[in-house]
Amino acid sequence: xxxxxxxxRFNRLAVEYSRFYKxxxxxxxxxxxxxxxxxxxxxxxxxxxxSRVINKDPDESFNLTGxxxxxxxxxxxxxxxxxGNVGPEAAMPVMEGKxxxxxxxxxxxxxxLPLRVSTGDEFINVVKALEPSFGGFNLEDIESPKxxxxxxxxxxQLNVPAWHDDQLGTACIILAGLINSMRITGRRIEDSTVxxxxxxxxxxAAANLMLEAGFKAGNIIMVDSHGIIxxxxxDLDKMMISNPWKYDLALKTxxxxxxxxIGDAMxxxxxxxxxxxxxxxxxxxxxxxxxxKDPVIFALANPLPEIWPEDAIENGAAIVATGRxxxxxxxxxxxxxxxxxxxxxxxxxxxxxxxxMVKASYEIANFVxxxxxxxxxxxxxxxxxxxxxxxxxxxxxxxxxxxRKIDSREGFLKTAREIITTNRExxxxxxxxxxxxxxxxxxx
Amino acid sequence: xxxxxxxxxxAEEKDIDEFITLIMRMKRLNGEFDSMFKANDDNxxxxxxxxxxxxxxxxxxxxxxxxxxxxxxxxxKSEIRNRVSYYPPQExxxxxxYIMPEFRRKKIGNLLLNAIYExxxxxxxSIITAEFxxxxxxxxxxxxKIGYRExxxxxxxxxxxxxx
Numbered sequence: 001x002x003x004x005x006x007x008x009r010f011n012r013l014a015v016e017y018s019r020f021y022k023x024x025x026x027x028x029x030x031x032x033x034x035x036x037x038x039x040x041x042x043x044x045x046x047x048x049x050x051s052r053v054i055n056k057d058p059d060e061s062f063n064l065t066g067x068x069x070x071x072x073x074x075x076x077x078x079x080x081x082x083x084g085n086v087g088p089e090a091a092m093p094v095m096e097g098k099x100x101x102x103x104x105x106x107x108x109x110x111x112x113l114p115l116r117v118s119t120g121d122e123f124i125n126v127v128k129a130l131e132p133s134f135g136g137f138n139l140e141d142i143e144s145p146k147x148x149x150x151x152x153x154x155x156x157q158l159n160v161p162a163w164h165d166d167q168l169g170t171a172c173i174i175l176a177g178l179i180n181s182m183r184i185t186g187r188r189i190e191d192s193t194v195x196x197x198x199x200x201x202x203x204x205a206a207a208n209l210m211l212e213a214g215f216k217a218g219n220i221i222m223v224d225s226h227g228i229i230x231x232x233x234x235d236l237d238k239m240m241i242s243n244p245w246k247y248d249l250a251l252k253t254x255x256x257x258x259x260x261x262i263g264d265a266m267x268x269x270x271x272x273x274x275x276x277x278x279x280x281x282x283x284x285x286x287x288x289x290x291x292x293k294d295p296v297i298f299a300l301a302n303p304l305p306e307i308w309p310e311d312a313i314e315n316g317a318a319i320v321a322t323g324r325x326x327x328x329x330x331x332x333x334x335x336x337x338x339x340x341x342x343x344x345x346x347x348x349x350x351x352x353x354x355x356x357m358v359k360a361s362y363e364i365a366n367f368v369x370x371x372x373x374x375x376x377x378x379x380x381x382x383x384x385x386x387x388x389x390x391x392x393x394x395x396x397x398x399x400x401x402x403x404r405k406i407d408s409r410e411g412f413l414k415t416a417r418e419i420i421t422t423n424r425e426x427x428x429x430x431x432x433x434x435x436x437x438x439x440x441x442x443x444x
Numbered sequence: 445x446x447x448x449x450x451x452x453x454x455a456e457e458k459d460i461d462e463f464i465t466l467i468m469r470m471k472r473l474n475g476e477f478d479s480m481f482k483a484n485d486d487n488x489x490x491x492x493x494x495x496x497x498x499x500x501x502x503x504x505x506x507x508x509x510x511x512x513x514x515x516x517x518x519x520x521k522s523e524i525r526n527r528v529s530y531y532p533p534q535e536x537x538x539x540x541x542y543i544m545p546e547f548r549r550k551k552i553g554n555l556l557l558n559a560i561y562e563x564x565x566x567x568x569x570s571i572i573t574a575e576f577x578x579x580x581x582x583x584x585x586x587x588x589k590i591g592y593r594e595x596x597x598x599x600x601x602x603x604x605x606x607x608x
Contacts, residue, residue: 231546237473240545241581251546 007303009444014093016442024096025103025112030066059404062135062348069345069419071110072134073098074127076117078143079166082278082302088114091141098140098165105386106338107416107423108345110138120146124153131158135345136352138337139164144201145243161344161352167205169333172340172357173377174206174273174298175213176364177331180371181296181319187270189214193292195265197283197306198276199224204245206273207253212354213361218255221265222246228265230254263287273298274306282306285315294318300331319373328374335364335378339389342416347394348404356396363392383420390416448512450552452559455499455507455519462516463499463509464492470542477579480600495521506536508559510543510552518543520556524569535571536564541583553586 018024031042040046054060062068077091095112102110113130117123123146127137139162142150147164154162163169182192194215196203199222211217222229229250239247258264262283266272267290276282278301285307288295297312299305302323309320309327321329340360344352365371367378367385378385391413397403407415430436455463468491474481484491498505498521510518521540527533538560543552564572574592576583 232544234469234472236545237469237582238476240548247545251548 012444013442017439018093020440021437024093024100025110058132059348061132062404066109067133068135068348069107069109070134071102071108071341071345072113072127072130072137073102073110073140074113074115074123074130074137075140076115076123076142078141078146080141085143088116095140098138101334102138102338102341103423104427105334105380105420106342106390107419108338108341110341120150120153123150124157127154127162128157131160134160135348136161136163136341138341141166145245147201148204148243148245155351155353159350161341161349163337163340163352164201164205165333165337167201168209168352168357169336169340170202170275170300170331171205171209172336172361173331173333173364174202174300175209175358175361176335177298177321177329177376178210178271178273178296179213179362179365180368180376181271181321183365184371184373184376185270185294185296185318190216191219192271193219193269194221194271194273195262195269196220196222197262197265197272197274198301199229199246199249200275202275202300203273204249206275207249208245209354209357209361213358216255217249217252220249220253221258221269222249222253223262223265227261228254228259230257230259232257263290266291268292269295271296271298273300275300276306278302278304278306280304280306280308280311283312285311288312288315288317291316297321298331319376321376329376330379331377332380334380335385336360336389338420339363339386339416340393342386342390342420343393343412344397346390346405346412346415346419347397347402347407349394349397349402350404351402352393352397353400355400356393359392359396360389363389383424384417386420387413387416390420450517450547450550450555451511452508452555453511454502455509455521457496457499459509459516460492460496460499463519464488464495466516466519466542466544467491467495467521467540469544470540473582474577474580477581478577480602481577498523506560506563508556510547510556512547516544517547518552518556520560522560522572524567532570534569535573536560536569538572538574541574541576541586554590557590 050064054064073095075091075095077088078085080086080091080094091114092112095114099110099112102108115123115126117126137154139147139151147167151162151164151167182189192215196207207220207222210220226235231251236247236250239250266287270292272283274283283299283306288297295317296319297307297317298321299307300323305322309322312320321331323331340352364378367382367388368375391409394412395409398406468483471483475483499507505521505523507521509516519542520538522536522538525535525537527535541553541556573595574587
């Protein structure tokens with residue numbers, strides 16, 4: 001079966017299974033209910049006293065309700081996967097899938113919330129209005145540059161963490177992969193030169209996280225659809241207003257003021273991180289040969305990487321990573337967000353930032369005990385990864401004064417491990433009992 | 445990036461080619477904000493002559509450039525306008541103010557304006573005004589930040605579909 005046939009088969013199965021299960025997640029009571037008498041404390045009259053306690057101190061909502069473990073997955077459906085602006089209803093299956101991963105890998109109760117909103121401000125106002133119900137928000141599949149404005153304003157205005165996975169999750173796992181790539185190839189962060197191909201949400205966030213991690217701004221060259229970004233480019237004038245994040249990077253990166261195309265950007269650099277057009281050939285093998293010895297290539301476009309891994313290796317790449325699971329070194333957000341959210345929720349954190357993300361990236365990199373060219377990041381079934389990341393993140397929020405709940409690294413690790421393990425066992429038990437039904441037979 | 449000292453001086457005829465490069469960047473940016481300000485790149489010789497005259501005519505125009513190394517980092521061109529019905533009888537109108545992106549946020553705009561204010565005091569002109577496309581948010585934010593307020597409005601429209 002070739003790639004196209006396999007993809008087509010998965011597509012048809014996805015629709016048939018979705019029709020059968022009618023939703024990938026559901027809510028379920030968390031308390032024992034054996035008789036109608038139980039309602040007197042779970043509901044009226046007793047529940048009014050719980051409301052009064054929270055009314056006196058709204059932070060008690062983290063202790064007396066499920067808010068502590070609840071995350072809103074919010075989207076406007078304007079940039080869903082590779083299919084674009086499909087609207088909020090059509091974004092729901094993707095958000096449900098994300099909620100499922102949140103639950104399975106992080107033990108988080110995540111609620112999909114596709115919104116019918118027309119502007120960034122409207123989006124922000126809705127999320128702010130939802131704040132009392134959640135311990136954090138995961139923003140998903142929002143078009144660029146709107147996603148930057150929305151994330152910035154929500155991070156400034158909310159008292160719970162706001163995370164945009166397409167930016168921050170991707171940046172975190174890219175940095176984790178780079179940390180191990182540099183360990184393998186004997187490079188130091190402060191000396192390494194990097195070409196970032198594609199200047200959308202993921203690479204802009206990656207650039208900023210790399211700066212936080214110690215890369216030198218002048219050693220980074222960014223490329224977009226018009227070529228290498230440098231301060232004299234005429235479109236910078238408009239960019240100052242339309243995309244100030246990209247503008248800021250344009251001014252501080254590319255110290256040597258290099259101009260040209262992707263090939264020019266790659267010449268003499270150590271690392272290429274490409275989050276660009278899904279088309280092999282965007283990065284040419286001959287350009288890989290122009291890079292420094294033992295170059296590192298991250299070709300992250302999905303479904304087709306910008307250069308096939310074997311092509312990159314034939315042309316001298318020491319390490320190649322892609323966004324795909326069928327090649328070694330999958331750069332996958334799912335290695336990041338479950339642990340990040342488990343951590344910020346366990347610490348009842350008021351926010352998340354680049355400093356915390358760098359810690360998470362190191363934790364993910366360190367999880368790979370012996371990094372090799374074909375193993376620079378963990379895989380999704382490394383179950384212990386998530387509590388390890390969670391405890392590092394939780395502790396970092398304490399150190400930064402963002403946590404409402406203080407604990408040691410070990411204490412947070414125990415909590416995260418228990419929540420994630422118990423939750424996964426509950427899912428397995430439900431499957432074994434048939435409460436989660438087996439996959440139906442589908443005739444394709 | 446190493447820090448170069450910024451020197452503000454009166455624009456000179458020798459500056460004209462680089463001066464025009466910056467002017468046209470600004471005009472094209474205005475066109476990005478509003479199609480009524482589509483830059484006329486085909487008319488570059490006339491534009492060059494016009495600005496050369498502005499630089500030469502020190503009576504009716506005040507032009508300064510900010511120099512970093514051997515490059516023009518920013519410029520301002522202003523013109524003296526008579527106010528026959530109002531008092532005081534003259535104002536200085538800034539028509540062009542542009543800073544290259546990599547030199548922004550370094551107070552070069554303020555340096556250029558300070559040079560302008562100094563010249564105004566010498567000529568006993570007390571009112572300064574600035575004109576720019578209403579949709580040019582960069583200019584709007586800049587002038588608001590340094591205490592300018594909206595004092596007049598100019599409205600416009602194309603009267604048919606032929607925008608040329």
